Amino acid sequence: MNPNFKKILLKELERVDSSGVSNRFENVIEHFSKDSSKAVIKGSEYTIFNSNDYLGLRFNxxxxxxxxxxxxxxxxxxxxxxxxxxxxxxxxxxxxxxxxxxxxxxxxxxxxxxxxxxxxxxxxxxxxxxxxxxxxxxxxxxxxxxxxxxxxxxxxxxxxxxxxxxxxxxxxxxxxxxxxxxxxxxxxxxxxxxxxxxxxxxxxxxxxxxxxxxxxxxxxxxxxxxxxxxxxxxxxxxxxxxxxxxxxxxxxxxxxxxxxxxxxxxxxxxxxxxxxxxxxxxxxxxxxxxxxxxxxxxxxxxxxxxxxxSKEGKGLLKKLRDNITYFKQQVGKTKLSFVIDSDHPIQPLLIGDPIKTKKLVDYLFKNKLLVTNISYPIVPKGKDEIRIQLSASHSKKDIDDLIKKLISF
Ligand SMILES: Cc1ncc(COP(=O)(O)O)c(C=O)c1O
Structure with a gap:
């Protein structure tokens, strides 16, 4: 490769990394345990709260x-x-x-x-x-x-x-x-x-x-x-x-x-x-x-x-709605606040600061929970959030565990 072009590529990667928005260091899931809400990363089990598999159908x-x-x-x-x-x-x-x-x-x-x-x-x-x-x-x-x-x-x-x-x-x-x-x-x-x-x-x-x-x-x-x-x-x-x-x-x-x-x-x-x-x-x-x-x-x-x-599908949709209602009820008892009031499986919790948001995601990760942090420029400054995505495959205990950890941060 041309050394000048290589230098430009290296500099560009440094620029991306220093702005804190790199994508290529993502967690690699080795396999799933139990169902689609539990991923295994480096041998440990994590509950996934950042998947679009809202009905848990990937292993159906x-x-x-x-x-x-x-x-x-x-x-x-x-x-x-x-x-x-x-x-x-x-x-x-x-x-x-x-x-x-x-x-x-x-x-x-x-x-x-x-x-x-x-x-x-x-x-x-x-x-x-x-x-x-x-x-x-x-x-x-x-x-x-x-x-x-x-x-x-x-x-x-x-x-x-x-x-x-x-x-x-x-x-x-x-x-x-x-x-x-x-x-x-x-x-x-x-x-x-x-x-x-x-x-x-x-x-x-x-x-x-x-x-x-x-x-x-x-x-x-x-x-x-x-x-x-x-x-x-x-x-x-x-x-x-x-x-x-x-x-x-x-x-x-x-x-x-x-x-x-x-x-x-x-x-x-x-x-x-x-x-x-x-x-x-x-x-x-x-x-x-x-x-x-x-x-x-x-x-x-x-x-x-x-x-x-089918009946099975309607049941999964109901389970998802019940999980969303339960999550909102439980969060409603805490001081945690939403960016907006949503009844969709995407629940954006307002953190309001990019560093605190990233720290929270790391803290949850240490506690075996996966969520995504969203900061400026994707959302306006001061509206930094963690995006929680609920699924029909979550149990009430999964949701309780997440909320407990959110409170203890
Ligand atoms: C609104 C919207 N449109 C399109 C896409 C792309 O979907 P696909 O993964 O099927 O390309 C996404 C996925 O992130 C999305 O959120």
Whole structure:
């Protein structure tokens, strides 16, 4: 390697490390003991309070069996991208199942929700090429706390400054002002938001948002499309686990989800009207030119969606809700305070200082508990938090142990 380039790389790594935001020294889990809430690291058992496996499905016997069966039928890899020879029946079955779960006409599956966001948003802004009929004058409006994959999808679309706007977090008055200021200036508008926001466990009120968009629809020739990324909501939020749409009663034009969190498996998806999904299949580069998840993963996801509709799934959703209620009741008896009041499995406890937050995480780690610290720039200065993520696989004792240690810090 060129020594000058090597020097730059070393300096950059030093810069990252000295700012305290390195990612590469993460804890390595050797295996799990008992169930998905107990990880073994360097021979010791830790209770995990920072996993997205909200229903504890990653070791579910039915999912593991379906994964093995799909691998037996189709092999362990897709062999090619979808339009070449990689379109296996298990993907079509999964698309049918997840579309029906969300009450939509069609679905398209991706290797991850990150790649879904990157490709889908770009395609709807720019079209697939210069000749595309969609390469028209679009205004993109995004919530300021949207996930990194949404931010990057807008970045790679290389829009002019006047074609993009950011509205203050969940601030529909600000969004209204942006829509008002831009009336008749653009062919179409894309409004993009997270459903559940992953740092806070709060959510966008899709019903109110939809009502607002309806009022401005006629001022843009091709209308306003609402895209919602509800990766932290689907599979765990709402009585039936249908996410923020179920909780708020509002519907997205395109809903983006992941099988890699509450569904306990891996891979991303988008659901919507057939015509939109048909267009995405013809235009999204991360779908056309990249392999889907493996057949086994698709088989396990298919089983997971089916399970969520069953008595077993409803039971897990209830167990999760009970754990959230219990955690909040117990914390309510202490002086610990939340950043916001959330009834989602993400419970952000306010610490308010980056050093104290990091010390608390280290203290909990010494006491065999895993949580994540979140500090500026991810959250505003003074709003440093530890993000606790509850799961249906936690016992009351797990929750009691966590709270005891939080108090004793
Ligand atoms: C809101 C949101 N969107 C997208 C993703 C990416 O999901 P995946 O792991 O399936 O790429 C995440 C995961 O962190 C997320 O929180």
């Amino acid at each position: 016997e039915k999912l593991k069996k379906s994964e093995a069966e799909a691998s037996e039928v189709y092999g362990v890899g897709p062999g090619a991208v979808r339009f070449i020879s990689g379109s296996l029946k298990v993907y079509k079955d999964l698309e049918g199942e997840i579309a029906s779960f969300h009450g939509r006409e069609d679905a398209i599956v991706f290797s991850s929700a990150f790649t879904a966001n990157l490709g889908v948003i770009h395609s709807l802004i720019k079209g697939q090429s210069k000749d595309s009929l969609l390469s028209s004058n679009t205004l993109v409006i995004s919530d300021e706390l949207n996930h990194r994959s949404i931010i990057d999808s807008i970045r790679v679309s290389n829009l002019k400054k006047e074609n993009k706007a950011i509205f203050k977090h969940k601030d529909l008055k600000h969004l209204k002002q942006i829509l008002d200021d831009n009336k008749n200036k653009f062919d179409r508008v894309l409004v993009i938001t997270d459903g559940v926001f992953s740092m806070l466990g709060n959510y966008q009120d899709l019903k109110k948002l939809k009502l607002l968009l309806k009022k401005f629809e006629s001022f843009y020739e091709q209308g306003i499309l609402l895209i919602v990324d509800d990766c932290h909501g689907v599979g765990c939020y709402g009585i039936n686990g249908k996410g923020v749409e179920e909780v708020t009663g509002g519907t997205a034009d395109l809903l983006i989800g992941t099988f890699g969190k509450a569904f306990g498996v891996d891979g991303g998806y988008v659901v919507g009207d057939k015509i939109l999904i048909d267009y995405l299949r013809e235009s999204v580069a991360t779908y056309i030119y990249s392999n889907p998840v493996s057949p086994g993963v698709a088989g396990a996801s298919l089983e997971s969606v089916k399970l969520l509709k």
